Amino acid sequence: MKSRGKLYILIFIIIILVLISYKIYAPFTIQDFKSVNVRNMNTIREKIKNNGYSFAVVGNIENSIAIFDNRILEKTKQNNIDFIISSGNNVRDGDESKYRVFYRTLEKLKTPFLTAVGKREITDGGSDNFYKYFGPFYYSFQIDDSYFIFLDTTENTNLNWQQQWLRNELKEAAAYQKKFVIMNKTPIKVDTEYLIDDSIKYIGDQQLRNFYQDIFAEYDIDAVFSSNLEIFHQQEIKGVDYYISGGAGGELIFDNDKSFYHYLLVNVNQ
Template identity: 30%
Template sequence: MKQMIKTIFNIFNTHRKQHPIAMGLSIFCAVLLISSEIWFFFAAPPAENWIAQNLNSIKINHSNAYAFAVFGDNKNSHSAFPELLSKVSQDPALGFAMDLGDMVFDGEMGKYQYVLSQIHKNMKIPLLTAIGNHELHEKGRGLYYKLFGPFYYSFKIGQDSFFVLDNANEENLDQWQHQWLEKELEKAVDDSHRFVFMHVPLFDPRGGKHHHCLPPESARSLLNLFKTYKVSHIFASHIHSYYTGNWEGIPFTITGGAGGELVGKDPKHDFFHYLKVSIKGADVNITVVPIATPDFEWLDRAGSMAWIYLYAIIRLHGIEIAIFLLMAYALAVAFEVKKTRNHD
């Protein structure tokens, strides 16, 4: 190890003397890269106790007649998601919104900063969140908890109860969350409505080879609990499409069209959208609100989805990429000059 470090130092020292400008530029770029990482590490978080603050901001004038929006899987979308937020904010009937998870491509701080800046810029009503499996990547649960708060929680509006769950592990609810949920549902048994929000659906409505859902045993356990306490509606995402139906008497809607990649091309299901849920007394009306979506030719859609992530990477790490390329160019110039001199 010592010999390797010594060899690297000797090579660096030789090039520094022969090509001081190029090597100086490389060192400067390296310092900038390290500084940017240090800044991200020590910078103040873009949010703190987000869920609690937004819960306190919900203002519903008539608790028996109100509306809210539901969507999921924006995954650092650069165009569809801001459009969705703006459209939601322009609807005066909506009192709050629920993001069902996979807000970011992974749980890196920079990606949270990006999505939260989109929300601050385009969202005018309180936004609540559920944790998705992509939030578990990178810094995972610790960073999500620091920014947003609890992984699962409940709240009430009038005589309606809302339950936000954490099944981001794509496996099950842990025993503590399961016990908590059963107690909360029991307390709400006489409420007008009981709405459940979670990232991963109980079952995959596409059937066949598709299993983008909880394992059968976990799904059955939860469904039995929901049937026992007569849950009014289940909202999930994870599948980047729109589906609605009935799971053994429990109405469900899958809404995964907030801007992440669309894997299918069925115009009935695979499009960008959000849900508008309107409550009026005992009635619950769910409207699907579409957002501009690439057409259904596979080449156009594949190109659009690839651009979503390429653009997001450039927006999130553009400065670091530029510095790295400049450093690489300076090193390449230095080595090329040496090669030319040796050849001469």
């Protein structure tokens, strides 16, 4: 049985009720747009002290101006969060012009932003752009007594190599009170009868799903955050909470009550 001691994690669903419109524009210069994850990890470490913290979880932004820039970011300002975590699909596709558009979004932020790599980031040769502008495809960082692990589920990274890296990271994370995993595709099977290509929306290989579920339970992960599916979904498996949050700006699923614009607000107190 997992003992969380003094750990209190409150996760709220913030629903955004708006109509979507999509437009695209690109900046003329992006000299400062590089190594975003590395730079923001350092900013977060300097910002967070020993009094708890809060962060937002978003997914499937897909270059949305009307939803993410104009609505969700305004809401997060009201929540006074310390940083934002994305589980990927920040851009419509991997073309560099879409990355430049997203740079304009990041320019508006007064809050540090970290992201996992998503399926859309690497399409159209986008893997080089992601590495150039954000950094490695999988990584970890620590703040206070919390350990965050970001995984690559795009098949762009050698799976055996990443699994060994993950085992080593989880051993390091065992000494921390709070442990979170962020990955674009969820390691749980979700009923997606409304999709034609549902096999690409979550991790389709059952053996690989079992691997993640078993190892996350073994190392007492508190929460796993994913997106890729355009829904909100929460499920507990073997004591681990899994969240799918894919409503931060992209297209929704017609006539589905789990598909709506939203983000997650996570409060972690000592």
